[in-house]
Amino acid sequence: MTTALAHEIKRTIVDESKRAGVGHIGSALSIADLVAALYGGVLRADGGPERDRFVLSKGHAVLALYAALVATGRMPSEQLATYCGDGTLLGAHPEHALDGVDFSTGSLGQGLSIGAGAALAARMQGSDRRVFVLLSDAECNEGSIWEAAMFAAHAQLANLVAIVDVNGQQALGYTRDVLDPGPPASARWEACGWEVHEVDGHDPDGIAAVVAELDLSSGPPHVLLARTVFGKGVSFMESRIEWHYLPLDDAQHAQAVAELDSAREA
Amino acid sequence: MRSAFASELVRLAEADERVVLLTGDLGFGVLEPFARRFPERFFNAGVAEQNMVGMATGLAEAGLTPYVYSIATFASMRGYEFIRNGPILHDLPVRVVGVGGGMDYGHNGMTHYAVEDIGIMRVQPNMRIVVPADPAQTRAALPSLQQIDGPVYLRLGKESSPVPGLDGRFRLGRAETIGHGEDVALIAAGGGAVVATAAAALLQERGLSARTVVVSSLNPAPVADLAAVLDGVELALTVEDHYVNGGLGSLVAETIAEERLGCRLLRAGLRRPPAGESGSRDHLFERHGLSPAALAALVLARLDHAGATAPAHPRHEAAT
Numbered sequence A: 001m002t003t004a005l006a007h008e009i010k011r012t013i014v015d016e017s018k019r020a021g022v023g024h025i026g027s028a029l030s031i032a033d034l035v036a037a038l039y040g041g042v043l044r045a046d047g048g049p050e051r052d053r054f055v056l057s058k059g060h061a062v063l064a065l066y067a068a069l070v071a072t073g074r075m076p077s078e079q080l081a082t083y084c085g086d087g088t089l090l091g092a093h094p095e096h097a098l099d100g101v102d103f104s105t106g107s108l109g110q111g112l113s114i115g116a117g118a119a120l121a122a123r124m125q126g127s128d129r130r131v132f133v134l135l136s137d138a139e140c141n142e143g144s145i146w147e148a149a150m151f152a153a154h155a156q157l158a159n160l161v162a163i164v165d166v167n168g169q170q171a172l173g174y175t176r177d178v179l180d181p182g183p184p185a186s187a188r189w190e191a192c193g194w195e196v197h198e199v200d201g202h203d204p205d206g207i208a209a210v211v212a213e214l215d216l217s218s219g220p221p222h223v224l225l226a227r228t229v230f231g232k233g234v235s236f237m238e239s240r241i242e243w244h245y246l247p248l249d250d251a252q253h254a255q256a257v258a259e260l261d262s263a264r265e266a
Numbered sequence B: 001m002r003s004a005f006a007s008e009l010v011r012l013a014e015a016d017e018r019v020v021l022l023t024g025d026l027g028f029g030v031l032e033p034f035a036r037r038f039p040e041r042f043f044n045a046g047v048a049e050q051n052m053v054g055m056a057t058g059l060a061e062a063g064l065t066p067y068v069y070s071i072a073t074f075a076s077m078r079g080y081e082f083i084r085n086g087p088i089l090h091d092l093p094v095r096v097v098g099v100g101g102g103m104d105y106g107h108n109g110m111t112h113y114a115v116e117d118i119g120i121m122r123v124q125p126n127m128r129i130v131v132p133a134d135p136a137q138t139r140a141a142l143p144s145l146q147q148i149d150g151p152v153y154l155r156l157g158k159e160s161s162p163v164p165g166l167d168g169r170f171r172l173g174r175a176e177t178i179g180h181g182e183d184v185a186l187i188a189a190g191g192g193a194v195v196a197t198a199a200a201a202l203l204q205e206r207g208l209s210a211r212t213v214v215v216s217s218l219n220p221a222p223v224a225d226l227a228a229v230l231d232g233v234e235l236a237l238t239v240e241d242h243y244v245n246g247g248l249g250s251l252v253a254e255t256i257a258e259e260r261l262g263c264r265l266l267r268a269g270l271r272r273p274p275a276g277e278s279g280s281r282d283h284l285f286e287r288h289g290l291s292p293a294a295l296a297a298l299v300l301a302r303l304d305h306a307g308a309t310a311p312a313h314p315r316h317e318a319a320t
Helices: A002-020 A025-042 A059-071 A111-124 A143-154 A185-191 A204-212 A250-265 B002-015 B032-037 B049-061 B072-078 B080-090 B117-122 B135-145 B192-205 B223-230 B248-258 B281-287 B292-302 B315-319
Strands: A053-056 A131-136 A160-166 A195-200 A222-227 B019-023 B042-044 B065-071 B095-099 B128-130 B152-156 B175-179 B184-189 B210-215 B217-219 B235-243 B264-270
Touching: A002 A025, A002 A059, A002 A204, A002 A250, A025 A059, A025 A131, A025 A160, A025 A204, A053 A059, A053 A111, A111 A131, A111 A143, A111 A160, A111 B049, A143 B049, A185 A195, A185 A222, A195 A204, A204 A222, B002 B019, B002 B032, B002 B095, B002 B135, B002 B152, B019 B049, B049 B065, B049 B072, B049 B080, B065 B072, B072 B080, B072 B095, B072 B117, B072 B152, B117 B128, B117 B152, B117 B217, B117 B235, B117 B248, B128 B135, B135 B152, B175 B192, B175 B223, B184 B192, B184 B223, B184 B248, B184 B292, B192 B210, B192 B235, B192 B292, B210 B223, B223 B248, B235 B248, B235 B292, B248 B264, B264 B292
Parallel strands: A053 A131, A131 A160, A160 A222, A195 A222, B019 B042, B019 B065, B065 B095, B095 B152, B128 B152, B184 B210, B184 B235, B235 B264
Antiparallel strands: B128 B217, B175 B210
């Protein structure tokens, strides 16, 4: 089930980015399986004000979210066809004016604070809403992430789940070469008082199983450090820095589709 | 003014369970009554203003009305992009409360002076900006802010002197007249209000009458009230504890131009960073041409009043 959803998300990513002639493809593929886990059953995305909140803090990967909204019947495919067109609600970063987007993002480092506030609000209001925030590992360069991490642990926001897309890359290089303080990410989150789980970021069912075991009612906030491959599923894109920005040409698109489809059949 | 804010906020919170107060670890001796009365609605976010504003965004989206409190510089500027991408972009009812606007933190120096906060907020179309001029007006303003669905920047002074004639009046989008006259319009905001009224008294001694107005609602701006006040006077002087660009002086200049008014405008306020000259607020106002005497002299010189001996510019301008 989630495998099919993940495949559909990945196909939409390569098809729509090709059609629109835009980049951020590798970043979106990196989180495709994470988004599939969320929209494949983890996230209670419906229910009006009492729905779970989802903050896509790494907003530049939003095409994965649009794809999931279409695949799960929350957005008409005709609307997806406006992606990156003039006057669209579907820009290259999410806007809350679009149904299915809780918060506008795009400036890195702000989503975890918003998520902490949303989680705090749920607790104050006696609601069992949960809050999921999807971060990039490079985004954790931002100091504000750690302000939010400290507060969330101090306030024991058990209903807050951060998922870090650990693909090891950022715009101009590999994270280990750009800004690496040494200790592993798990140690940094643990030092801030979070409950840490290291997961395979390309195993949607496994991620769902980990989330199902979390204590979301009391105790510390949770972070899933999800090991991912940037550009996952497209061989010439995987772990290549340039695919943060590049659009696909016709031949590349055909190859990407062929690889994604054959992987699904395998 | 801080205490007036804090006590009024307790009253609001008693009537409205949406009210939440977050502080960036400031407010000693001021916020305790709220914290004691509503411990479940009071959060010290620590020395982390960006996160405080981000959290307020999440709280407000869920239907709460968060007030985020810090010294005006930190409240307005440290998390400015969070304010812009959060409450402003989402049009959520977050109240950013900056205490010690202008140079009210006197001896604490430049890092603690908020002299551009109104300007940076005023460029945001949906950010309401309220600058009470004294404690009574602070108490009057707060309940009317509670009805606003979008974001508000509330700039509070540290001084507690009442502005003569203001009598705690506040209306969003309106200016409050505190003195009637024909020769000059004195238009003041924040810490400028008290000195403007003192300047009006000095002018009175010289036979000039001033129509004196306090602007506490910078956005929505009291354009119609300003146009009415400026109509028929030869000279207007804005008085603010803020840079002359971006704040009240700019607002009045824009109004004169856009409403095609004929009066001459002088802008009293800061024209250079108030750095390396810490001291009392009175000292700083003196240094920056905001003393009642300097304001009166400015008006007298420009009106070419018989017997006027004042220089055409305050001393600091002549020196720079």
